[in-house]
Amino acid sequence: MENKLEIKTPEFVSVQFSLAGLGSRAAAFLIDQAIITITYLLLFLLFYFIDESISIFADGSSILFAVIIISIFVIQWGYFFVLEFFYGGRTIGKKLIGIRVIQENGHSLTLLSSIIRNLLRIIDALPTSYFIGMIMVFFHSKHKRVGDIVAGTIVVHERSKKKKDKKSSMEEELNLRGLYIGSQLLDKDVVSSYNQKDWELVKVYYNRFLQLPYNERVDITEKLAIILLPKAGVNLSTLSQNEKENYLLFLYILLKEEWEYEL
Structure with a gap:
């Protein structure tokens, strides 16, 4: 078979x-x-x-x-x-x-x-x-x-995830920001509002986050926040730059559960 x-x-x-x-x-x-x-x-x-x-x-x-x-x-x-x-x-x-x-x-x-x-x-x-x-x-x-x-x-x-001897730089960044799957920053139900294209955008953002020059990171964060965060019911007008980054990084954590199957 x-x-x-x-x-x-x-x-x-x-x-x-x-x-x-x-x-x-x-x-x-x-x-x-x-x-x-x-x-x-x-x-x-x-x-x-x-x-x-x-x-x-x-x-x-x-x-x-x-x-x-x-x-x-x-x-x-x-x-x-x-x-x-x-x-x-x-x-x-x-x-x-x-x-x-x-x-x-x-x-x-x-x-x-x-x-x-x-x-x-x-x-x-x-x-x-x-x-x-x-x-x-x-x-x-x-x-x-x-x-x-x-x-x-x-x-x-599901493919067993390989154990890492050392946390990646981004994993340490998430820990410093207090972002993990159990965080209450966004409700898990918002995942259904996003599609594969949204996942690809937020994955690229996550992977390049630490390599981006500050000014470029601010610009990309703003553009992605406008595209992605309203789908989760987030009011952008009240958010600081750091808060927008946190929302987008946490969105990556949620969408990874949905779209990045370990097979």
């Missing part, structure tokens, strides 16, 4: 992905399911201590039993939905194995796609032990299960 997929973005940029097969997806799922199972056990213990005077499955505890069943569904479905949507297409298992879910067009997972692909786990799990899902992933040319086909998603490998 072909394990590589090349996608051309609307900006005519080719990006190649390494598709995740049955083995890596199954390994990630087993890790996730182990975490979910532990959560179930903790849930049962919690309900037991809430009302230890009755059996959980006794006739007189139907309300408690219903709550448990609903909780199991919420945990089983919510675990995959919440992590995949809010954690860049990764669950804990996917993160450990080094794979992630993305849109078939190369973009990050959308809310609707995440909902659809995870609701359809019900079908993929039939008749037992994810039999349909495994068969689909094994035989499909892009290793898709039913949920992926309907949602328009694929699962791809």
